[in-house]
Amino acid sequence: MKLTKKSHACVRLEKGGRTLVLDPGMFTEEDAALGADALLVTHEHPDHFDEGRLRAALEANPAAEIWTLRSVAEQLSAAFPGRVHTVGHGDAFTVAGFDVQVHGELHAVIHPDIPRITNVGFLVDGAVFHPGDALTVPDRPVDTLLLPVMAPWNKISEVIDYVREVKPRRAYDIHDALLTDLARPIYDRQIGALGGTDHSRLAPGASAEL
Numbered sequence: 001m002k003l004t005k006k007s008h009a010c011v012r013l014e015k016g017g018r019t020l021v022l023d024p025g026m027f028t029e030e031d032a033a034l035g036a037d038a039l040l041v042t043h044e045h046p047d048h049f050d051e052g053r054l055r056a057a058l059e060a061n062p063a064a065e066i067w068t069l070r071s072v073a074e075q076l077s078a079a080f081p082g083r084v085h086t087v088g089h090g091d092a093f094t095v096a097g098f099d100v101q102v103h104g105e106l107h108a109v110i111h112p113d114i115p116r117i118t119n120v121g122f123l124v125d126g127a128v129f130h131p132g133d134a135l136t137v138p139d140r141p142v143d144t145l146l147l148p149v150m151a152p153w154n155k156i157s158e159v160i161d162y163v164r165e166v167k168p169r170r171a172y173d174i175h176d177a178l179l180t181d182l183a184r185p186i187y188d189r190q191i192g193a194l195g196g197t198d199h200s201r202l203a204p205g206a207s208a209e210l
Contacts, residue, residue: 001125001210003144005202006032008177009048009132011146013124018096021057022122022130023048027177029204033057037096041068042132043107043119044075047177051075058083067095069118089120098124104136108153128210130174135162142168144210147199148175149187156190163195172208173201 004012008027013020022040024033025047033039033053041049049072058064058080065083066076077084087093091102100122107119121131127143133153145168149159163171171191179187184201192199202208 001128002207003128003172003202003210004207005172005174005204007204009042009130009148009175011130011174012036013098013128015125016097018098020096020098020124023132024050024053024057026050028053034060036061036064038064038098039066039068040100040122040130041066041072042121042130043069043117044071045107045117045133047175048132055079065095067093067100067122069120071118087120088118099126100124101126101138101140103129103138104131104134106134107132108134108151110153129166129168133175137162137165142166143170144168145171145197146174147171147191149173149191150177150179150183151175156187159187160191160194163191163197163199168197170198170200171195173199176201 002014006028009023010028010032018037020038021033021036027047036057067085070086073084073086087102089105102120104121107117119132119134121136123129129142130146
């Protein structure tokens with residue numbers, strides 16, 4: 001499987017000539033979702049869910065479909081009947097040759113005064129886990145963790161402890177649009193030294209073979 005990092009929280013996974021795109025939001029490239037055979041969206045926040053990017057992908061490929069939670073599905077299902085599927089914690093499905101399991105139910109706490117919304121994470125092929133905006137720990141081993149390193153709802157000690165708890169073989173940074181170039185070496189050094197796993201980051205557009 002080939003992993004390609006797009007800006008912020010979006011990644012593309014390719015296998016056997018098929019493409020799966022996760023969380024093409026407003027901070028990622030305009031064409032990030034184009035060419036997808038299937039799309040997964042973890043929650044409704046605009047840095048993960050951009051309706052225009054998803055509509056463009058669905059219109060460009062009439063066979064493409066979306067799997068997401070109810071709050072996102074409700075905004076797209078009328079325009080694309082039969083192509084937008086609602087999922088939740090514990091669900092499993094196969095799409096475009098990828099086996100996907102759904103883990104998690106709630107967005108991380110931003111502030112006690114802000115109501116928590118639904119958030120799901122996706123484990124792809126039992127190997128690559130995208131948690132969305134939460135520090136969800138799947139109930140099974142994870143080979144590659146897509147690690148949300150910088151957000152209004154986390155701090156670096158929590159990120160490090162999350163890596164320790166999941167115990168992936170490797171972790172790649174996502175959710176990093178708010179992380180300045182000045183801070184990146186600090187995060188690289190501390191997560192790499194304390195997380196207990198192979199920690200890396202990819203520049204937008206760069207790929208890795210998993």
